[in-house]
Amino acid sequence: MSIPNHDFLQFTLAQPEKASASEYIFPYGTAFIEGRGILRLEPSEQAQHSVVLSAGIHGNETAPIELLNALVAQLLTGELALSVRLLIIFGHPQAMVQSERFCDVNLNRLFCGAWQRYQGMEVARAQLLEQTVSDFFEQHQQGEKYHYDLHTAIRGSQYEKFAVHPFTNGAAYQKQQFAFYDAIGLEAVLLSHQATTTFSYYSYAHHGAQAATVELGQVRPFGDNDLSKLTQLEQALKELLVEANLAQGQAQQVRLYEVVDVLTKDADDYRLNIAADEKNFTAFSKGFELARSSKSCYQIQQNNDAIVFPNTKLPIGQRSGLVVRAKDWATLKTI
Numbered sequence: 001m002s003i004p005n006h007d008f009l010q011f012t013l014a015q016p017e018k019a020s021a022s023e024y025i026f027p028y029g030t031a032f033i034e035g036r037g038i039l040r041l042e043p044s045e046q047a048q049h050s051v052v053l054s055a056g057i058h059g060n061e062t063a064p065i066e067l068l069n070a071l072v073a074q075l076l077t078g079e080l081a082l083s084v085r086l087l088i089i090f091g092h093p094q095a096m097v098q099s100e101r102f103c104d105v106n107l108n109r110l111f112c113g114a115w116q117r118y119q120g121m122e123v124a125r126a127q128l129l130e131q132t133v134s135d136f137f138e139q140h141q142q143g144e145k146y147h148y149d150l151h152t153a154i155r156g157s158q159y160e161k162f163a164v165h166p167f168t169n170g171a172a173y174q175k176q177q178f179a180f181y182d183a184i185g186l187e188a189v190l191l192s193h194q195a196t197t198t199f200s201y202y203s204y205a206h207h208g209a210q211a212a213t214v215e216l217g218q219v220r221p222f223g224d225n226d227l228s229k230l231t232q233l234e235q236a237l238k239e240l241l242v243e244a245n246l247a248q249g250q251a252q253q254v255r256l257y258e259v260v261d262v263l264t265k266d267a268d269d270y271r272l273n274i275a276a277d278e279k280n281f282t283a284f285s286k287g288f289e290l291a292r293s294s295k296s297c298y299q300i301q302q303n304n305d306a307i308v309f310p311n312t313k314l315p316i317g318q319r320s321g322l323v324v325r326a327k328d329w330a331t332l333k334t335i
C-alpha cells in the first residue's frame, strides 16, 4: 500500500491507531510505513547518515508537521533525491486529529523510560516511539546520527526561533551543531542543565545522536501557517537529506542561555506575576517577585534573568517555567 497523493499527513490523520505496516518502492529507495505517523525511508544507494525528523509530539504544533509533509512528498515523487537514512515521525496523531497539545499527559515528558511512571493514552505512544528510534539507530552502520524534534511554542518569544540543546554533563559542545542552528535561522539556544525526559534527549542520551528540540514560532491551526518563515530550515533540511551535509552558518551568531532555576507549581494558588501573553525570554530586574504561592515565593536573582516556557495550567508538582540567564560564548567549551 502506498501513500495516496504522497500526502503522509492526510494518510496519518485517516489511519487507525493500530495501523498495519507496509512497504513500497519510491524513486530513490524503499518506504516503510511502520505505524501511524511513522515513515522510514531507506535510500537504494549506500547511506552516509541516519536522520530522525519529528514533529507533532504536541498535536497542535502544525507548522513543522506541514513542513515535513512537504519534504516527504518531494522525496516520494523523486523531486528530491535521498542520500541519508530517514525516519519521519508525526508524534501524536490522535492529538493532531483533535487539534490538542496532548490528550491525557504531555508526551514530551514521557521519554527515557519516564512513561513507566505515568498513566494515559500517551504512555503506549512514548514506548513505541522510543522503540522505533532505537531500532532505527541500531541498524545504523556508519556516519552521523541526527535527531531534530520540531515544535512551535504556546506563546510568543523575544527570539522567534530557538533550540533547547541536550544536557552534556560536562562534555564539550559540538560547534558544528551551533553553526547548523544559525543556518536554520535560530536566534538563541537554551542549554539544558540536567537530564530530561524529552524525545530529543532520548536520542542524545541513548544513541549519541546530535539532537535538539527546535522551537519554530507560535502554535497555529493546520493551513494557517506561513511556511515562508521556515525557508532557511527547509533549505538546510534539503541539504541534509539530499547531500548528506549539515548546513553551516556562524555559530557565534546564536545567543546562548543557560538554565539557572526550574520553577515548579507547588500549590493550587500558585501564580506567576507576568502577563498572560508574556513572551518567552522576557527579562526581569533583580528582586522582582516572579512567582508566589501559599507555600513559596521566587524572586529574580540577577538583572536580566529571563523566563522561558511559563505555564501554570498544569498539575501540582509539574514544571511551571524555566529561569534562564545569557551566557558568554567565551565560557562555552566546544570542539
Ligand SMILES: [Zn+2]
Residues within 6 Å of the ligand: 057, 058, 061, 151, 152, 153
Ligand atoms: Zn511542543
